[in-house]
Amino acid sequence: MSAPDDRIAKGPGGLNLPRPTNGTPRLSALIVARNEQERLPDCLASVAFADEVVVVLDRSTDASAEIAKAAGARVIEGAWELEGARRNTGIDACTGDWILEVDADERVNPALAEAVRATIATSTHAWHQVPVDNYVGDRLIKYGWAGSFGTTSVPRLFRRGAKRWRAQRVHPGLDWTGKEGPKITTGALVHLVDRDISDMLRRLDKYSSAKAADLLAGGDIGTLRANVRRFFSRGFKSYVSRKGYREGGWGVLLALCTGAFPLLSYLKARLEPERHRPAP
Template identity: 70%
Template sequence: MRARSVSALVVARNEAARLPACLASLAAADELVVVLDRSTDGSRNIASGALCRGGAARVLEGAWELEGERRNAGIDACTGDWVLEVDADERVPPELWEAVRRVAADSPHGFHRVRIDNHVGDRLIRHGWGGSFGTTLKPVLFRRGAKRWRAQRVHPGLDWTGTEGPPIEEAGIRHEVDRDISDMLRRLDRYSSAKAADLLEAGDIGSLPGNLRRFVSRFGKCYVSRGGWKEGGWGLLISLCAGLFPLLAHLKARLEPERHRTRSTPAE
């Protein structure tokens, strides 16, 4: 039986500081595809010089207003049997590549979730992520053709072909999610603005009471059910941000619609 090939996909915008480490961690891939969305820094030169088992990286440049559209463009450019989709602020350790190869060789499923090890600065924070503000499992390993992103700016939805297989949890992707607390709050501001644009475009921004209830339920789920309390003040902060994300998006769409109707995709 022919060995199943694995394409690594990275979609980025102005990530020259993070791309070298990310791309180096993908050298074990059979194919490396890098999508650059309106990058004006040194990202193109970095991506063009990256290598993997299959040779030089393939670089696709363009301009996409919606995150879902640019990610689909990257998926369409991949030719491997399986695709491992990562972001510029993520690193794939060798032990995870071993698990990816094993799953790709034997799995009858359409996709698998992979463990995400989230770091704020140098601190690993395992608990409390959720509510569209972070996750500890992501469906990033999938058969080519099994995954499509929807046309949204931030955290777009997914459509799948095939079944979900067991998660890969014996090793995880290292995610440099935020540099510090200020970086986390800037991300909350950036993502809630992009979500406000999605709400306005859909013509349904929801209600204030409904989003207040979402704040309470998301905070409670992250802080209690997902163990944010185990992380002390960090877990409290992450749970608050998870709850505030939909509430802030609603308030921006409601109070400042003229500022958010044409928001572009936030930088990763």
């Protein structure tokens, strides 16, 4: 199995894609990041086929801004408490007819880059799902991703004006204008989701803390009984419905994290509200 970096376009010359001409839709690539100087260069190289690259940096203190500017990207710096707000800032800054959202720990492989260009040249729809290959370290894990802990398909390619993120801290909801088109099935968004098991558990802790803040801000944290049910139902979905069992022990780990996310979020909000309640 190839390591993820072998599947990444390393620069504009590596793709050999035709540049848009008059009448061809323009594509903006949007990257939202915070202190990602290590991962940002490869991410930027993988979206070099776009006509415009916009990078939104949230409270970054490392060299991310300099790296993005050196790659020719337009950089917007600021501080946003809500993930939805910072992503909407980036969407508003894009000038292309279409926008492709990519996180700093993701890379657009060459096959997906070509599929994106082909899609926007002919699509009459407002948005399209994009396939995702999830890696933990150098291991591609194809099965078991479910719920808020991971997915194998994301709605990242859309017309400007079609997508808005809601005001939430973690995995905010989406509002759409227009109809969904067919899912892109060629290539993949390579997601370097976790470096190892410890990194996965740190992500669970970080996400559940942010979700606890959202629950407290909304004024309804739910009930213990409902979240215990979600622990089992989401774990079952991950391990059985999403075929996590095909990944062996990794599937067990994903099922545990997928089920634990809503339960842990509730428990943090219920037992430690003073630690997770958003500031006024």
